[in-house]
Amino acid sequence: MKRILLFLAFAGLVGCSSGDDSDGGNQGKDSFDRQAMLINWADNIIIPAYENYTEKLATLNAQAEVFVTTPDESNLNNVRVAWLEAYRAFQYVGMYEIGKAEELKLHSYSNIYPTQVDGNAVDADGINQNIASGSYDLTALSNIDEQGFPALDYMLHGIAETDTEIVNLYLNGSNYKTYLTDLSVRLKSLADAVLADWKGTYRDNFINNKGNTATSSTNKLVNDFIYHFEKNLRAGKIGIPAGVFSGGTILPEKVEGYYRNDVSKLLLLDAIDAANDFFNGRAFASGVEGASLKSYLEYLNDIQEGNNLALLINVQFSTAKNMADQLSESISAQVQSDNSVALNVYDELQRNVVYFKVDMLSAMSINVDYVDADGD
Amino acid sequence: MNPEENTYFNKYREAAPLAVFRIFFGFLMFLSIVRFMGLGWVDKLYIQPKFFFSYYGFEWVKPIGIYTYLIFVFCGLSALAVAFGFKYRLAIISFFLSFTYIELMDKTTYLNHYYFISLMAFVMIFLPANAYYSIDAKHRGNIAYQKVPAWTIDIVKVLLGIVYFYAGLAKLNSDWxxxxxxxxxxxPSKYNIPVIGSFLEQEWVHYAFSWIGAFYDLLIPFLLLFKRTRLFAFALVVIFHVLTRVMFPIGMFPFIMIFSTLIFFSDRWHHRFLSIISKYLKVSKSYFDNGKKLVMSRIPYVRFKLRLLMLFLIIQLLFPFRYLLYPGELFWTEEGFRFSWRVMLMEKAGYANFIITDPNTKKSYHVDNSNFLTPFQEKQMSFQPDFILEFAHFLHDHFEEMGIDNPEVRVECYVALNGRLSQLYIDPTVNLAKEEESFAHKSWLLPFNDEIKGL
Incomplete structure (x- = not known):
C-alpha cells in the first residue's frame, strides 16, 4: 500500500510540475512531416533539376557532334553556348551527392578545376597528353581532372589563342574531335545513370528512409548540402581564388570557366540560387515552395521558442547575393583588380556556413557525418 | 577513525552481493570491450586519427598504433578474470589501469560513464570481491569468506548514489x-521510434521527461536504499534506462547501471540468484558457504585502505562543485564540467575556423580542420575551449614545421548552446599560440549572452 501511495505521490509531483510549467502553446500542433519534405526534394527539386541537366547535356552532345562533323566558328559558338547552359544546369544538381551520384562521384568527375592541361611530376598525363596519345580511360580516377566542364572549357576556349586557330586544330586533328566528343558523352552518361536511378528504385528508397540515423535521407542530404555549400561553393568558387586558404596569395587560375574567363560570377550566382532554392524547398519548375529545411526550421522554432533562424539564413542569402552581384563577370579578373570585393562575398557566405553547421544542425539534432560513437 | 572501535566498521554482511556485483561488472566490461572492438571503433577512434586530444597532465598517454588493439585485448581479458574472480587483485588492477589508459588516450571520447567505470574499478581494487563465489576462493581456501565487512558493499552503493544524485542536482537549472x-x-528528432515516436513531438512530453528525469536521479538512490521502496525503485531503474537506451545512442551504460543497482538487493536475493546460476553451471555453491567471516583486522593495511577510500569519497563529493571557483556560465565555459556527472544537459555545437598568420609577412591562411581531425574530433573540438587551445598549439607547431617563424593562431569560433542563436565564442584577436593550458579561467573566452539560473 505504501508503495502505491509513494508512486502516486511521485507521479503527482511530476504531473503537477510539468503541468505548471508548460505554457501549452504547441500541444495540439501537428508534427512536421519529414517524409513530405523528402518527397518535395525528390519530386519537385532533385529529379526535375536532373531532367533539366540531362536535356542540356543532350543539346551539348548534339552541338558537339555537329561541330566535330563540320568544324567552323559558328558551330564552335553553338557548342560553347550549349556548354554554358549545361554548366549552369549543373549548379542545380551538384549538391545532391547521394545515391548513384555519390557512387559515381558525379560532382568530382564533372567539375574539378583547374583542369590538368599538361602532365607534371605527380600525374604524367594531362589533357594534351591524352589527346596526343589518343589512349585514356575517362572512368579512371587518374583522369578525374582531365574531364568535365573545366576540361571542355579548355577544349572550347583554351587550346589556341583565336577562334580560327581553335577551329583549325579540330579541322586538322581527329584526336581533338574524339576527345571533345568523349568528354561530352562522359558527362551525359554520368548524369543519365544518376537520373535513371532516381526515376527507378532510388526515389522510393530515398523518401522511405525517413528516420533520424546517420544514414537516413534527411541527415545524409543535409550533410551533403552543407558540405557542398562550405567546400564547393564558399571555398571553391570564391575563397580559393581570393587567396583565403593560401595566405592571401590570390589564385586567379582556380576559377570555374577559367579559359572562357567571363562566366565564373554567373556560375557562382547560379550556385547560390540553387542552394537558396533547396533551402526554401522551391520547386525547380514552378517555383512554388514546399516542405523544406526552411519550413522544418520554422516548425522547430515554434517548439523551441528560439530565434527565427530560417529568416536569418534567408536574409544572409540575400546579403551574399547582393555582394556577389558586385563582382566583375570574371572572378579571376576581380581578385586581381580588387580582391576585397571577393573577400566580402566569402565572408557573407561564411556566415551562413555557421548558421547551417551550428544552429541548423543543432536545432534539427542532425549529427555531423559518420559520427556514430556512444554518447552519455 | 579507529576501525576496531567504530561500530559501523564492525558490521558484517554476506559476501554474496559483492560477488554478484563483481561477476556482472566483469562480464559487462568484457562485453563492452568486445562490442567496442567489434564496431571497429579501435581503428576509427584510436588508430586512424593523426592527432589526439590529451587531458591536461596526461599528454604522455597516447594510442600506440596497431598495438592499441593489445591494450583492448588485455583490458577485455582482465575484465573476464575479474568476472571469474581469477587472480582478482591483479585482474582488477590490470583492468583499472588499461581501461583508464584507454580513456586518457583521447578526450574526444570522454563519457561520464567511462569515468564511472574507472572510479568503480579503482574502488574495487580495495574490496574483497573475490572472497566468495570466485576461482580464487575455490583454490585458496584461506581467502574464502562467506561474510565481509558491510562497508565493502556499501561503498559501491555510495558511488552509484553519487552518480545518480549529482546527475539530478545538475538538472536543477532553468534550461532543464x-x-x-x-x-x-x-x-522531436526521435519521431521515428515506434509507438512513442509521435508523443516525442508534444511539448508536455518534453517537460514531463525533464521533470521526471530530475526527480528520478535525485530520489532513486534513496528509493533503492529502503526495503519498502526497493522493488519499485528497481522497476523505475529498468524503465528509465531502457527508455533512454531506445532514444539515445548510449551503448552499454544502461545495462551497466541496471545490473549495478542489484547490489541494493538483500543478501537472500543474492544467495538465491547464485543458487540458480550454480544449478546451471553445476558449481557447488555450498563450498563457498563456509560461515567464515573476514574480520576487519584480517584485511591487510585496512586502516590505510579505509583512509584512502574515505579521502576518495570526500573528493568525489566535492569535485563536481569545483565549477564554483570559475567565473562565467558553466555550460558555456565548461570549466569544471567534466567528471561531475553532468549528463545530457546540453545541446551544444560549434564551428571553429582557425586562421594562421605569419608575423613577418602578415599573410594569413585559413585551416581546413579536416586535414588534421576526424569528423568526430572536429565536432567535439569546436565548442570546448581546452580542445580549441590544444588544437591551436598543434597548428602552431605544424605551421612552424612548414616554415613559418612563430606563426600566430587565431580562431573565429561560433557556438550555439541549447537552441540559442550561435554567438562568437572566443576572442578572435587573441593569438592562442601564446596562451597556455592551466586550471585557471580562460580569459580569452567571450561571455555568454544569456543567463542559465540554478546549480
Whole structure:
C-alpha cells in the first residue's frame, strides 16, 4: 500500500510540475512531416533539376557532334553556348551527392578545376597528353581532372589563342574531335545513370528512409548540402581564388570557366540560387515552395521558442547575393583588380556556413557525418 | 577513525552481493570491450586519427598504433578474470589501469560513464570481491569468506548514489526545468521510434521527461536504499534506462547501471540468484558457504585502505562543485564540467575556423580542420575551449614545421548552446599560440549572452 501511495505521490509531483510549467502553446500542433519534405526534394527539386541537366547535356552532345562533323566558328559558338547552359544546369544538381551520384562521384568527375592541361611530376598525363596519345580511360580516377566542364572549357576556349586557330586544330586533328566528343558523352552518361536511378528504385528508397540515423535521407542530404555549400561553393568558387586558404596569395587560375574567363560570377550566382532554392524547398519548375529545411526550421522554432533562424539564413542569402552581384563577370579578373570585393562575398557566405553547421544542425539534432560513437 | 572501535566498521554482511556485483561488472566490461572492438571503433577512434586530444597532465598517454588493439585485448581479458574472480587483485588492477589508459588516450571520447567505470574499478581494487563465489576462493581456501565487512558493499552503493544524485542536482537549472532544454531539441528528432515516436513531438512530453528525469536521479538512490521502496525503485531503474537506451545512442551504460543497482538487493536475493546460476553451471555453491567471516583486522593495511577510500569519497563529493571557483556560465565555459556527472544537459555545437598568420609577412591562411581531425574530433573540438587551445598549439607547431617563424593562431569560433542563436565564442584577436593550458579561467573566452539560473 505504501508503495502505491509513494508512486502516486511521485507521479503527482511530476504531473503537477510539468503541468505548471508548460505554457501549452504547441500541444495540439501537428508534427512536421519529414517524409513530405523528402518527397518535395525528390519530386519537385532533385529529379526535375536532373531532367533539366540531362536535356542540356543532350543539346551539348548534339552541338558537339555537329561541330566535330563540320568544324567552323559558328558551330564552335553553338557548342560553347550549349556548354554554358549545361554548366549552369549543373549548379542545380551538384549538391545532391547521394545515391548513384555519390557512387559515381558525379560532382568530382564533372567539375574539378583547374583542369590538368599538361602532365607534371605527380600525374604524367594531362589533357594534351591524352589527346596526343589518343589512349585514356575517362572512368579512371587518374583522369578525374582531365574531364568535365573545366576540361571542355579548355577544349572550347583554351587550346589556341583565336577562334580560327581553335577551329583549325579540330579541322586538322581527329584526336581533338574524339576527345571533345568523349568528354561530352562522359558527362551525359554520368548524369543519365544518376537520373535513371532516381526515376527507378532510388526515389522510393530515398523518401522511405525517413528516420533520424546517420544514414537516413534527411541527415545524409543535409550533410551533403552543407558540405557542398562550405567546400564547393564558399571555398571553391570564391575563397580559393581570393587567396583565403593560401595566405592571401590570390589564385586567379582556380576559377570555374577559367579559359572562357567571363562566366565564373554567373556560375557562382547560379550556385547560390540553387542552394537558396533547396533551402526554401522551391520547386525547380514552378517555383512554388514546399516542405523544406526552411519550413522544418520554422516548425522547430515554434517548439523551441528560439530565434527565427530560417529568416536569418534567408536574409544572409540575400546579403551574399547582393555582394556577389558586385563582382566583375570574371572572378579571376576581380581578385586581381580588387580582391576585397571577393573577400566580402566569402565572408557573407561564411556566415551562413555557421548558421547551417551550428544552429541548423543543432536545432534539427542532425549529427555531423559518420559520427556514430556512444554518447552519455 | 579507529576501525576496531567504530561500530559501523564492525558490521558484517554476506559476501554474496559483492560477488554478484563483481561477476556482472566483469562480464559487462568484457562485453563492452568486445562490442567496442567489434564496431571497429579501435581503428576509427584510436588508430586512424593523426592527432589526439590529451587531458591536461596526461599528454604522455597516447594510442600506440596497431598495438592499441593489445591494450583492448588485455583490458577485455582482465575484465573476464575479474568476472571469474581469477587472480582478482591483479585482474582488477590490470583492468583499472588499461581501461583508464584507454580513456586518457583521447578526450574526444570522454563519457561520464567511462569515468564511472574507472572510479568503480579503482574502488574495487580495495574490496574483497573475490572472497566468495570466485576461482580464487575455490583454490585458496584461506581467502574464502562467506561474510565481509558491510562497508565493502556499501561503498559501491555510495558511488552509484553519487552518480545518480549529482546527475539530478545538475538538472536543477532553468534550461532543464523551465524550458525543457535540451530535451525539447532532442526528443522531436526521435519521431521515428515506434509507438512513442509521435508523443516525442508534444511539448508536455518534453517537460514531463525533464521533470521526471530530475526527480528520478535525485530520489532513486534513496528509493533503492529502503526495503519498502526497493522493488519499485528497481522497476523505475529498468524503465528509465531502457527508455533512454531506445532514444539515445548510449551503448552499454544502461545495462551497466541496471545490473549495478542489484547490489541494493538483500543478501537472500543474492544467495538465491547464485543458487540458480550454480544449478546451471553445476558449481557447488555450498563450498563457498563456509560461515567464515573476514574480520576487519584480517584485511591487510585496512586502516590505510579505509583512509584512502574515505579521502576518495570526500573528493568525489566535492569535485563536481569545483565549477564554483570559475567565473562565467558553466555550460558555456565548461570549466569544471567534466567528471561531475553532468549528463545530457546540453545541446551544444560549434564551428571553429582557425586562421594562421605569419608575423613577418602578415599573410594569413585559413585551416581546413579536416586535414588534421576526424569528423568526430572536429565536432567535439569546436565548442570546448581546452580542445580549441590544444588544437591551436598543434597548428602552431605544424605551421612552424612548414616554415613559418612563430606563426600566430587565431580562431573565429561560433557556438550555439541549447537552441540559442550561435554567438562568437572566443576572442578572435587573441593569438592562442601564446596562451597556455592551466586550471585557471580562460580569459580569452567571450561571455555568454544569456543567463542559465540554478546549480
Amino acid at each position: 526545468l523551465l524550458h525543457a532544454l535540451p530535451l525539447k531539441i532532442w526528443l
